[in-house]
Amino acid sequence: MCAPKAGCKPALRIYTRRMQVLPRVVFFLAFMAISFSCHAVRIGDLSETNIGEQALRFFTLQDPSVRYALIGSILLGVTCGLLGSFIVVRKMALVGDALSHAVLPGVALGFLWNMNKDPLTIFIGATIAGLLGTATVAAIKHTTRLKEDTILGMVLAGFFSIGICLVTMIQHLPTGNKSGVDKFLFGQAAAISAADVRLMAIIAAISIAAIVLFYKEFLVTSFDSGFARAVGFPIRLIHHALMLLLAFAVVIALQAVGVVLVSAMLITPAAAAYLLTDRMHRMLLLAATFGMLAGTAGAFFSFLGPSLPTGPFMVLGASAVFALAFLFGPRHGVVMRWWNHRSRSQRTKNENTLKSIYHVLEGREFQGEGVSLQELARRRNETADEASRQAAALSRRGFATQDENLIFLTPEGWQKAWTIVRNHRLWELYLTRAAQIPADRVHDDAENIEHVLGEDVVRELERGLEYATKDPHGKPIPSLADMQKGMAADQRDGLVGYGKKFER
Amino acid sequence: MENFIPNFNWHQFLTAPWANGAAMSSIWIALMGFFVTTACGLVGNYLILRRMALVGDAISHSILPGLVIAFLIAQTRSSTAMFIGALAAGVLTTVIIEVIHKKSRVKQDSAIGIAFTTLFAIGVILISLYASKVDLDQECVLYGEIAFVPLEPLVKFAGINLGPLPVARMGIITLLTAIFIFVFYKQLLVSSFDPGLASSLGINATVVHYSLMCWLSIVVVSAFESVGAILVVAMLIMPGATASLISQRLPVIMVLTVVNAALSSILGIHLATWLDCSTAGAMVVMATFLFCLAWVFGPVDGLIHRWMRAKLEKPGDPAMESGVVVQK
Numbered sequence: 165m166c167a168p169k170a171g172c173k174p175a176l177r178i179y180t181r182r183m184q185v186l187p188r189v190v191f192f193l194a195f196m197a198i199s200f201s202c203h204a205v206r207i208g209d210l211s212e213t214n215i216g217e218q219a220l221r222f223f224t225l226q227d228p229s230v231r232y233a234l235i236g237s238i239l240l241g242v243t244c245g246l247l248g249s250f251i252v253v254r255k256m257a258l259v260g261d262a263l264s265h266a267v268l269p270g271v272a273l274g275f276l277w278n279m280n281k282d283p284l285t286i287f288i289g290a291t292i293a294g295l296l297g298t299a300t301v302a303a304i305k306h307t308t309r310l311k312e313d314t315i316l317g318m319v320l321a322g323f324f325s326i327g328i329c330l331v332t333m334i335q336h337l338p339t340g341n342k343s344g345v346d347k348f349l350f351g352q353a354a355a356i357s358a359a360d361v362r363l364m365a366i367i368a369a370i371s372i373a374a375i376v377l378f379y380k381e382f383l384v385t386s387f388d389s390g391f392a393r394a395v396g397f398p399i400r401l402i403h404h405a406l407m408l409l410l411a412f413a414v415v416i417a418l419q420a421v422g423v424v425l426v427s428a429m430l431i432t433p434a435a436a437a438y439l440l441t442d443r444m445h446r447m448l449l450l451a452a453t454f455g456m457l458a459g460t461a462g463a464f465f466s467f468l469g470p471s472l473p474t475g476p477f478m479v480l481g482a483s484a485v486f487a488l489a490f491l492f493g494p495r496h497g498v499v500m501r502w503w504n505h506r507s508r509s510q511r512t513k514n515e516n517t518l519k520s521i522y523h524v525l526e527g528r529e530f531q532g533e534g535v536s537l538q539e540l541a542r543r544r545n546e547t548a549d550e551a552s553r554q555a556a557a558l559s560r561r562g563f564a565t566q567d568e569n570l571i572f573l574t575p576e577g578w579q580k581a582w583t584i585v586r587n588h589r590l591w592e593l594y595l596t597r598a599a600q601i602p603a604d605r606v607h608d609d610a611e612n613i614e615h616v617l618g619e620d621v622v623r624e625l626e627r628g629l630e631y632a633t634k635d636p637h638g639k640p641i642p643s644l645a646d647m648q649k650g651m652a653a654d655q656r657d658g659l660v661g662y663g664k665k666f667e668r
Numbered sequence: 669m670e671n672f673i674p675n676f677n678w679h680q681f682l683t684a685p686w687a688n689g690a691a692m693s694s695i696w697i698a699l700m701g702f703f704v705t706t707a708c709g710l711v712g713n714y715l716i717l718r719r720m721a722l723v724g725d726a727i728s729h730s731i732l733p734g735l736v737i738a739f740l741i742a743q744t745r746s747s748t749a750m751f752i753g754a755l756a757a758g759v760l761t762t763v764i765i766e767v768i769h770k771k772s773r774v775k776q777d778s779a780i781g782i783a784f785t786t787l788f789a790i791g792v793i794l795i796s797l798y799a800s801k802v803d804l805d806q807e808c809v810l811y812g813e814i815a816f817v818p819l820e821p822l823v824k825f826a827g828i829n830l831g832p833l834p835v836a837r838m839g840i841i842t843l844l845t846a847i848f849i850f851v852f853y854k855q856l857l858v859s860s861f862d863p864g865l866a867s868s869l870g871i872n873a874t875v876v877h878y879s880l881m882c883w884l885s886i887v888v889v890s891a892f893e894s895v896g897a898i899l900v901v902a903m904l905i906m907p908g909a910t911a912s913l914i915s916q917r918l919p920v921i922m923v924l925t926v927v928n929a930a931l932s933s934i935l936g937i938h939l940a941t942w943l944d945c946s947t948a949g950a951m952v953v954m955a956t957f958l959f960c961l962a963w964v965f966g967p968v969d970g971l972i973h974r975w976m977r978a979k980l981e982k983p984g985d986p987a988m989e990s991g992v993v994v995q996k
Contacts, residue, residue, distance in 0.1 A: 257778040258722055265898065308969050313721040314909050318959065320725070321902030325952030328811045328899070329939075332946040349810055350792060424810065424898070428785030435778045472796055476789035483786040490772055498771050 219468065230467065232361050233353035233420070237459030237478070239364045240417040241429065243371050245437070245455030247413045248430035249448050250406060252438055254386050258313070259298065261427035262320040263407075264414045266297025268327025268348070268423050272334060275345050283363045287415055294411035297323050327423075351422030351475035353463045364416045371409050375448070382406065383444055420463070422475035432482035433458060436489040439496045458482035510557070512615050517554040518563060518581035519588070519614075520544050521573060526585075526639075534570035582647045587614040589635035589642075590625045596636040597629065603636035674942060685941045693818035694937055696835055700817045701933030701951050703838040704891040707845045708900060709907030709925040711887050713918070714880060716908045717860040722777070723762070726784035727881065728888045728900040730761040732791030732809060735889065740798060747837060750889055758885025759878070761787060788897070812896035814948045815940075834894060841890045848883060849922075856880070857918065895948040902952040907932075910959045913966040932958055 251260050270293025274286035297319050304315045334345050347355055375382065385392045385402045392399055410430070417426045433454035437447045462478025491499050520543045524535045541551035555571045558564040563577030573581060588610045595606040617625075635641055685694040715724045731754040738753025761783055768779040795809065820832035831839075849856065859866035859876045866873055888900050895903060911924035936951030943950065964971050 252775075252778050255775050255777055257775070257781045261722075261725075261781055304963065307971060307974065308913060308963065310909055310912065311716070311719050311721070313719055314716050314905055317721040317725050317901050317905040318909050318956075321898060321906065321952060322956035322959070324898050325811075325902055325949045325956060328949035329943060329945040329953055332811075332949065333943055336944050425785050425789060427781055428789070431778050431781040432785065435774050435782060438774065438778075439772055469797075473792060476792040476796075479785050479789035480793070483782065483789070486782060490768065490774075496772055 219464075228358075229354055229356075232356045232358060233463045233467065233474075234460065236356040236361050236364050237353055237420055237463040237474075238456050239361070239368045240413075240420055241433070241455030241457070241459030241478075242452045243364075243368045243413045243455075244417055244426075244429040245433040245451035245453070246375055246448055247371060247406075247410050248432075248434035248455070249437065249444070249451045250382055250386055251410065252431060252434040253444070253447075257427075257431045257435075258316050259301070260410060260414070260430040262301060262316040263294050263297055263410060264423060264426035264430075265320040265327075266323035267291075267294040267411070267414055267418065268324055269293050269330055270296075270327075271348050271418065271423070272327055272330035272345065275334065276330070281345070283357075283359050286418075287363060290415040290418065291408075291411045293323065294414060295407065298407045298411075324423075347422075348418050349422050349424060350473035351418070351420045351425070351478075353420040353466055353474035356419055360419055367412045367416045371412060374405070374409055378402075378405075379445075386444075420459070420474050421478055422473065425475040425479045428479040428482060429455060429458065432479070432486050436482070436486040439486075439489040439493045454482065454485045457485060513554070514557055514561060514563065515580065515584050515615055517544075517558060518573070518577055519584045521564075521571065521577075522581040522585050534567070534572050536569050537571065538569075540571065579647060582642050584614050586642045587617045587622060589639060590622065590629065591617065592635050592637070593629055593632055593641070594625055606636065674944070676942070681938055681942050685937045690941075696818045696832055697814055697947060698933050698937055699831065700814055700835045700838060700894055701936060701948070702929050703835065703842045704895055705903050705907060705929035705933055705951070705955070706926050707838070707842040707887045708891055708903035709929055710845050710849055710922060711880070711884050712904035713908040713911075713921060713925060714856055714860055715884070715904060716912065717918075721905050722780055723765070723881075724884060724888075724904045725901045726765065726780045727758045727761050727884055728892075728904070729784040729897050730787035730791075731757045731885055731889050731892065732897060733757060733787050733794060734760075734791075735892065736791050736794045736798070740794070747890075751886055754885045754889030754892075755882055757787065758881055758888075762878070762881050810896045811899050811946050812892070812894045812948045814894040814951075815946075817894060834890075838890055838894075841887060845883070845887060852876075895951075899948050899952050902955060906952065906955040906959055910955070910962045913959075913962040913968055913970065916968060928955065928958060 248260065251257055267290040270289035270291070271286055272289075273293075274289025275281060277285040277289070300323075301312075301315050301319050304310060304319070305312060310318075331345055331349075381392075381397055381402050384395075385397060385399055389399060392402075413430065414426050417429055421429055434447070434451040436454050437450035440450055441447050458478050458481035461481035462474050462476075465477040466472040466474035489497065491497055494500060517540070520540055521535050524539050524543050537548050537551045537555060540555070541548045544551065555564065555566055558571070558577065559566050562574060563580060564574060565572050591610040591613050592603070592606040595601045595609060596603050633641055633643070640646075684690070712721075712724060715721050734753035734755075734757025735750055736753075738749040738756075742749035764783040764787075765776070765779045768774055768782060769776045774782075792809065817832055817834055820834055822829060822831065823833050823836045855866070855871050855876055858869060859871050859873050863873050866876075888904075891900050891903065907925040907928040908921065910928055911921040914924055915921055932955040933951050935954040935957075936947060939945075939954060940947040940950035962970065965973075967973060
């Protein structure tokens with residue numbers, strides 16, 4: 165790198181500066197997305213504080229402010245995760261967003277009440293403003309033709325603008341600059357006091373108690389409101405109760421996460437949990453855990469440098485959890501599904517090749533057992549290259565062995581081929597007999613089902629079709645005897661697997 | 669608390685922004701507000717029609733990291749870099765939302781919530797890490813600093829004073845938006861109301877969708893500096909929503925959007941001067957006020973109108989009125 169006074173050309177200097185910045189940004193983003201562990205070093209470089217010391221202070225928990233920040237973050241993570249689960253399954257995620265922006269005027273008014281950051285007045289003001297916001301959404305929805313997304317956006321921005329006006333007015337007051345009311349925008353976990361923690365603990369306890377006591381009510385109204393109405397649950401009351409709890413959760417998260425990003429703490433951990441399980445109680449537990457993790461991560465990273473906001477770090481923590489669940493979730497994860505899909509389609513391909521080999525053998529009445537690549541290629545209307553690739557795939561799975569140009573089925577391969585052909589023909593016969601589909605229409609359906617028919621179904625089909633021996637096209641349905649004949653030991657050549665070499 | 673709200677004085681309320689010293693800057697701020705609200709409102713009408721109002725919200729938040737990264741790379745605040753960054757971020761947002769929504773069982777609303785909060789958080793962190801190099805601060809990101817517009821360098825073209833740079837740029841963007849909508853009026857209209865008809869007429873819905881998103885990103889990024897991420901949402905949605913309570917015809921709604929833009933920006937300046945608060949915030953408060961007026965007095969479904977109609981209509985079958993339909 166060229167030193168500033170080394171006299172290099174301006175263009176070059178700009179270029180080198182760019183070269184410094186770009187990798188930093190890319191590196192930083194990649195790290196944020198993947199892991200937390202060694203990320204601390206970057207922040208240390210940039211904010212010029214001693215990271216080791218800061219981290220030590222954080223983990224030894226000697227500092228009361230660290231203790232408060234950590235406990236607060238955990239409490240809010242749990243509360244938000246639990247309540248967020250309900251809004252995610254109710255498809256009301258963006259109601260959380262509107263609600264969280266709508267509390268800002270309440271925060272400002274609560275602050276103005278006696279000109280300091282008294283947690284209780286701010287809490288009351290913010291809760292009232294949040295509930296007013298949801299009530300306004302309901303009122304506009306009820307009386308106009310506007311769609312819900314428009315209304316949410318409008319209420320969000322309208323309330324927020326009033327809040328912004330109030331906040332800027334507070335800041336222009338003589339004492340306003342030190343008020344710290346602007347910390348409510350992006351959150352500062354370090355500003356959490358003992359009084360805040362007490363309030364947060366009370367609210368978290370209320371939320372958890374409400375969810376435990378009325379679990380059934382919340383569950384039923386979330387998933388089947390028609391049924392809930394039929395059995396006489398007070399749906400509106402439950403909805404309002406959920407809104408109230410949600411407002412509580414938003415308000416206690418304000419101090420640490422900030423108005424703007426609270427909705428992420430509601431949505432993201434719950435959505436990650438939603439990807440991992442199908443049971444509501446497990447989803448609640450997972451969401452609470454993820455919320456807690458995100459909260460802790462946020463508190464930790466914002467503590468490492470001066471003036472680092474807490475909220476964005478918590479949000480990124482939650483997003484990282486979501487990204488992991490999205491990619492690697494055992495059932496719904498993208499990678500897992502891609503892998504399953506791939507192995508399934510590979511299996512289908514192998515089975516189709518085996519079937520073709522069976523057809524070739526059948527075509528010459530099982531005289532001579534080796535099938536040449538050319539024969540296979542001709543049968544499948546493919547090039548010899550394709551055929552040799554498929555033969556190689558079969559050899560890898562132990563279904564066949566290959567001797568130069570010839571493919572020999574192993575006993576496993578023979579059995580598999582026999583099974584597929586039997587499934588195919590049985591199914592064709594079943595469709596023509598039981599569903600009265602013309603014989604020339606049944607092939608395509610059988611092509612798909614042959615790979616997934618289980619042994620039980622096959623037994624039942626055979627019984628239902630009275631152990632028929634011919635398929636609708638007049639071809640024989642392979643019987644158990646055929647399979648055993650094919651695997652008979654006296655026909656096997658030890659070296660190349662099943663059968664004798666085919667003599668031309 | 670007592671002296672928090674300044675005394676109200678009609679004369680001062682009306683004249684203060686236009687007093688000798690402040691007149692020129694007030695004009696530029698009003699023009700800027702008008703341009704921003706018009707451009708956003710015109711694009712926003714289509715967002716409302718397509719039920720994508722909250723996608724607008726998402727994009728307005730998530731262009732922030734695009735902006736910051738473009739700035740860090742280019743080291744200038746040139747419009748080109750900013751537009752490229754914003755475009756990339758805007759398209760990235762729509763793609764992320766689509767991917768989460770299509771490739772997993774997470775619903776679209778949650779997907780929007782996840783996508784924009786993540787990107788916005790990245791943007792805020794970048795700003796706080798590189799605070800000395802980026803001249804954006806955290807609060808400015810939220811509600812902008814339209815009051816600083818008159819301090820920007822003036823642009824002169826052929827000897828004519830075109831005003832401060834952001835105002836001139838926003839004016840051009842607004843003009844282009846109007847032209848864009850005028851030229852592609854049919855395509856936008858048909859694909860917004862009836863995607864099936866649109867594709868049978870040979871209009872590619874995907875192209876329309878992504879061009880709208882790109883244009884949205886451009887409008888939002890040019891408005892970003894002066895009104896910030898969240899108030900942009902108000903500029904996008906508020907005028908169109910207000911107008912659609914007054915009329916049901918799209919051309920009328922467009923005209924009303926422009927009128928709304930002018931009213932809310934001028935009233936906003938008065939409010940901000942009186943209360944000494946954020947000008948952009950005050951403009952949105954005024955837009956909210958106008959919406960409330962339309963909601964109460966609007967001719968289509970204003971509250972008073974509905975109330976009158978309900979009174980005029982003769983009370984019918986009680987079963988029908990309560991909404992209960994008895995099945996035979």
